[in-house]
Amino acid sequence: MSTAHVLLGLLAGGPRHGYDLKRAHDERLPQAKPLAYGQVYATLGRLERDGFVEPSAHEQDGGPERTAYTLTHSGRDRLAQWLTEIEPPAPYVTSTLFAKVVVALLAADADRARDYLAAQRAAHMARLRELTAVKSAPGATVGDVVAADYAIGHLDADLRWLQTTLARVADLQKEVTA
Amino acid sequence: MSTAHVLLGLLAGGPRHGYDLKRAHDERLPQAKPLAYGQVYATLGRLERDGFVEPSAHEQDGGPERTAYTLTHSGRDRLAQWLTEIEPPAPYVTSTLFAKVVVALLAADADRARDYLAAQRAAHMARLRELTAVKSAPGATVGDVVAADYAIGHLDADLRWLQTTLARVADLQKEVTA
């Protein structure tokens, strides 16, 4: 994923060590899943191996021993490149919803597919209401709102797709079981 | 992912061996990424370990030796369960777009974030035109149309988000760099 790039971004503000990066990440991107420590050190290791970061200070002043990493020139370039380049469009459909509908038609029947589409629609609508509440909640930050809007837009896209696909189940079944 | 469940679904039609499963998958779900052989056998191994499939025939009739797998009772249950259960909503935002905007604000400035949002918007619109063409292409199957509609809906959701987020960059920056 983009964990490596996010770490490069956090290191752009100056040298940091692993523990610190984990906390900075979770604090700056509370809408994203918290990073596990293991993940941070593993990623840092790969970044060092690839020449994007280098250990800048191995201290033992008082507290436990720790190694701070700095961006290399190459790492700074890599970060700048990532920030300017667009995300490549996915060449394939990776959606579990799509796969499940097709498998339902293969392994069961059209009704099973329709049942699933209806159930998923109900669940999505419930989630939509939750997220709308999040947006208007008293303590909501700008980040929370932006993240909620992202999720809302995609839930809404799913809902439309679930509806149109429901109408196409019969046609899809013919094709899939041909 | 759902690769394991898709394999269970393909096995619902009767015993198959790995090579066969790969081909059946790629044929039935041409909109999804083709499975690598290694992936198929690794997944089958886990399914067998977990008691969802079992080797049903180890043949050597003529051709090379091969092992067919069958669904166990437990595997059939697992498949039925997957087909009825809804996909759990993602508790976190996993979007690279979101992460990149925040990192742009952390490591660079508001203009970098805006440049990215504009560039990604242009790329998405181009992709949207491609997918619209796919839908109306002469050889398009129902599956192709359903898959294209899925992608189109989510690209459209992204586009709206890119627009609204563009207007919020300044606010988001204040919050992120606080």
Add this chain to the structure above:
DNA sequence: CCGCTACTATTCACTCAGTGAATAGCTGCC
């Protein structure tokens, strides 16, 4: 001032997903 708890910092062992190449036997065919 002893011992406990909590915090800082890193490492370890593990699973899962996925890639690409290697291996090996058989079939058809020129």
Add this chain to the structure above:
DNA sequence: GGCAGCTATTCACTGAGTGAATAGTAGCGG
């Protein structure tokens, strides 16, 4: 006979991610 190509499986490897273990230090109450 030999070789191209298909069937079928395996292997070695990378990367993402999880959860627990380790170890040292600081603060704090009795």
